Amino acid sequence: MSIDLFKKAYEGAVTAAGYAQIRLDQAIEEYGRDHAVAYPETAYFLPVITALEGTKVETLNQLVPILNKVKTQYLRPDYTFEGARNNGRVTLFAAEVIEACNYLDGPKYEAPWTGFLTDPILRRFGIQLVDFTIPGFAVIIGKAKDTQTAVDIFRNLQGKGIMIMLSNEIIEQLLEAGMNLGVDYIAFPLGNFTQVIHAVNYALRAGLAFGGVPAGELEQHLEYQKKRVRAFVLALGNQDDVRVAAEFGAMYLNHPTITDQPLTKEEEIPDWYLYEPDPKKMIALGLELRGIKITTLDIDIPILMGPAFEGETIRKEAMHIEFGGTRTTAFEWVRMVEADDIEDGKVSLIGPDIDSVEDGGRLPLGFMIKIYGRKMQKDFESVLERRIHDIVNFGEGLWHNAQRDIIWVRVSKTAFGAGLRLHHLGEIAIAKLKVDFPAIVDRVEVVIMTDQAEVDKVITEARKTYAARDERMRGLTDEKCDMFYSCKLCQSFAPSHMCVITPERIGLCGAVNWLDARASHEIDPNGPNSAIERGEPTDPVKGFYPNVNEFIYAASNKALEEVSLYSFMEQPMTSCGCFEAILALFPEANGIMITTREYGGMTPCGMTFATLAGTVGGGAQTPGFMGVGRQYVISKKFIAGDGGLGRICWMPKDLKAYLRDEFVKRSVEAGLGEDFIDKIADEDVGSEPDVIAEFLEKVGHPALTMDPIVE
Amino acid sequence: MSEYRTIDPAAQEMLEIAERLGISTQFDRYKAQQPQCKFGLTGVCCKVCIQGPCRVIPTKKGAEMGICGARDYTIVSRNVARSIAGGASAHSDHGREIAHTLLATAEGKAPDYRIKDSDKLHKVAERVGVAVEGRKDVDIAKDVAVLALNDYGKYTEEPCVWLDTNIDDERKKKFKKTRISPPAIDRAVVQLFHETHMGTDADPVNIIFGGLQAALADFTGMSLSTDLSDILFGTPEPVKTSANLGTLRKEYVNIAIHGHNPVLSEMIVDIADELQDEAKKIGASGINLVGICCTGNEVLMRRGVPMATNFGTQELAIMTGVLDAMVVDVQCIAPGVQEVCNCYHTLTISTIKFSKIPGAAHIEFNPATAKESAREIIRLAIDNFKNRRADLVHIPNFKKDVIGGFSVEALLDVLGKVNASNPISVLSDAIRNGEIKGICAFAGCNNQKTVHDGDIIKIAEYLAKNDVFLVSTGCSAGAFAKFGMMSPEGVEKFAGPGLKKVIKRIQDAAGIQLPLVFHMGSCVDNSRIQQLWHRLALDMGVSVPHLPFVASAPEATSEKAVSIGSWMVAMGIPTHVGVMPPIDGSPLVFDLVTQVARDVFGGYFIFETDAEKGAQKLLERLEKRLWRLGIHKKAAEVYSSATNLMTDLMEG
16 A cells, blocks of 8 residues: 555545635635536436435535535545545545536536436436446546557447446547447546546436435445446546546445556555556456456357447448338248257358448348247247347447337448358347347247348248237236236346336336246246236235235335335335336326436426436335336226326327327227327426416316326 | 857857856856755745744655645645746736836826827727727727726726636636636735735645636736737837847947836837937947847837847846946846946946846836936946946857747738738648647746756757747747747748748748747737637637647746746646746645646646657647547537437438
């Protein structure tokens, strides 16, 4: 341990705190003590302070005692590891104060720079964080020794699916090299200097939003960071005092730092502060320190694979070839076959490969996956088929949209140039399915068709299967199934929450339906999805099932005694943090409103999605508020205990568009009429309750004449 | 001769004589001071109170604090801040003198002065918000002068006019948010002395920011000083003259004007013309005026008076034996000149009530009776001609051509010959198309810690060769003048291909010969350099911290240099200093001004005593800013056009 290093941490904290004090006093002088202070679209105020201090800061004057507290209690020339971590803690608060002041004038971050990451962004990656598709966070500060090194580090992390937070000139280096940055690539160029605090704001909100860790429970938050937020810092290039202090701030939160700047033996702090200049070893060390295990595919493909490329779009100019999208015939189909009807590992291509067309070309496509497995079931075909989207989309330079016979696939010029051919897609699919579904998938064969006649021939067979599956799904109701499934996939992030998934109630993340849960249970009975024998309900309308209650009681450590499956007013299901949409009571119209993660605007209950989410998440039961998957809205069981579909008085236009066809079908079934969707107010009508009530009155919304929703 | 720590051949020749005659110069006294105190050198010696001096050793238990408990960072930041206060005092007081003179002129109380540049008066008036329409110049001038004086002592909190009307909105906001916008010049300086008084401020960040407030007060003072000087004495225009000790003429009455304020020197130039005949009457061929230091720069810029030498070698001018008087006012007059005068016939004539030297003559200069005082001074010189000692006469035969006089107005005028509708774009285009890599401004003094003039020339050569456009003020300008770098000769010898192309293009269009390094004036005229980058940034559509513009003071010496460097950093300019100032005793303060400053202000100090490395770093910073500009431009295009994929798909 080195006194010089600890002294740097102290002096960095003195500098940061001194600057924070100047900025805070100036802000109070300019705007007044009671001026509002907030980050955009968050229910967690200034998350560093919310989490670690418990103060929900809404006005400038609240920052004064907080800054004073950390300065007076922890800013010390204490040249020990613990002293340095305390000085790091001061630096976190100082940075938060400075950034909060920066937001007083509403700084306009020019894309791709992000600044503060909003709650919707936090939740967008919820499911990928909890199922370890995103296995960890890397925070990169500074500037790599050259652009190539920056790229090497970045690509390596991307290939491992790590979420990347960037601060300072590494951002320009990556931009120079043409790397894609931004929310869609799970690589956030936060900004410079104190803007690195937004990585901390993100990490601490994981505890608040998913973990149900109460605001201000310091020890619990530190524990949560240690156990569940697997972050590490890569400090590149010249280290100034403030940066060193910030790194000790990360260490205070239990996240280690690896630097490419030589450290003497004395300066290294085992497990916490280490020197490693080699990009590969640096990342390996980070993973090792946080216990992150990466499962890699043992296949030879010319492109990187990972969630970072899921959001990648391929524009016309960048495209080598496209399939489907109504321009050519295309489909994908997973078929369960018998043992002797399959040659394991084989990929065959019927028709021309993609090197037969010029850039910007098109071909028809049939992508058929044959699967044999001793424990494979016909019902799992659709589960595995839906995985093709991820499997293809995770490939860099590959873009996949929709499913079945309406798929649309693009391959970029870059991927093509790197040597990607159609057989690679087959190889990726085979490897991925075997790794992800070892218990139900024994043999996989892929047949790729680009010959028009062949595609036309096979697509008719596929369509028969799709129709049969739809028929089966229609018959799949809660009453007719034998088992429900729990889902504790989120336990890595939300230890106190438990989902119950039924055929008619999809998981609130929208990513796990009953078939998925069933398949997952087959793969690993002790895994995230346990079976709950359905049994008979005591209240079939509200959905109270004794077996479910018994399960929940035990699984929630006796925190929850009862959960209703179809009511959001009475013992509603809890929410982790990954929900796609939120239902909230709208008493003015005797109904409810729905808002989605994508909709950032104001809603009739006076809260945005971000604020509402703060009320809903964290594993607590809050009658009148609930997180749901969007598909649940068109389920027959949608809040059946509270009056059902007819209660919906307000929802964003985007959600209407997303659900429209099914929604109209359901409305007719429910006797609400084909035009019910148009009787629901949206943001065009407004977000003021009285305006909406007036609108509902005018169109004769059914909720107005239903039984009172609140007794 | 290489043992003399100067590369100026005239100085080398004179130092040999000094050695032979046993005359003490700055060069000798620097040696005699070695080794200098380590505590002082690194800034950790505190003499703020009489319990001291306290000298701290930050890493030694028991020695890490002064008696009062001040740590290294408090002591160092206080010392630096006090230097800034000293510099700001000097520059702004200089400006105040000019403002008073303008006011007296407008009120008819200084009949020997007049408003020479009515055009500039109108432009300044419009900028600072003084009504112009249908008013007489004297009335406008009075309001302008009063408004300027108001910047010194107003009691209200709004920013100083001469700061606020010279910077862009981005910087205004930055200064406001960081609380370094001075409400008044005097107040900033007084407050800083208060802040750094024993037992007041101990927070190094706060102290440095207090220092920056005083540094911006320094800028305010010098910017109004430049404006009002131009109004009274004319805005400089390109002028041909010469430099180095070879400009002294044996058969003439030689008068050196040394110091800073043109209020005195302009009058001396006027009256010298008038008294030529008196000089001839006593057997001289006339009066030969030469300049030293920034007064030299002032009269070179406006009147084409030759530059004898710069700060480091001021004593050597006396040793030519032909200098009949050295007329001095304020700042940078080394008391050592009087020591040399004691061995020669030269009269040092001080003129200001707060700037005197034992043994020197004193003729108090009063703007109200300016011509009378000037006559009195010049007559003393003429009268002294007879006292020359032939055996001590030695004029080194070194003299270079100089083309100076590049006020921003003059520079734009010249650039306007290439592009009349947008003159400054000639430079921004040259940056954009890669002909030049940006601009480096040289400022500052001479410093005995390096080889006199050596690093200034070395760094400029390197940058010129690498296509950096060069401008200069102060004693750096003196060095360039003496080395032919302010002449077309410099362009031929040192400019890289891109820079040469740009200068030739302007030269051909303007029809006048141009120098390699553009002389922009005295040290208060660093305000002109600020105006250059301000206009360039506006034209390029970027804020100053993104502009490929750097500054260098290879031989920074005075407190003024500390304050200039500090406001340049606050304005967003990477600023190289070639000598180590007394701050590295505190790693915190060192880090703050070299690194954290970049995060907060965009500008920062580069301390590098090796000239070659310093030059490389300056070039690197320019290239880096160009690099960033390119990337940000590209990113803005890529990411702002990232429309929804679906729209793209709809198109077909």
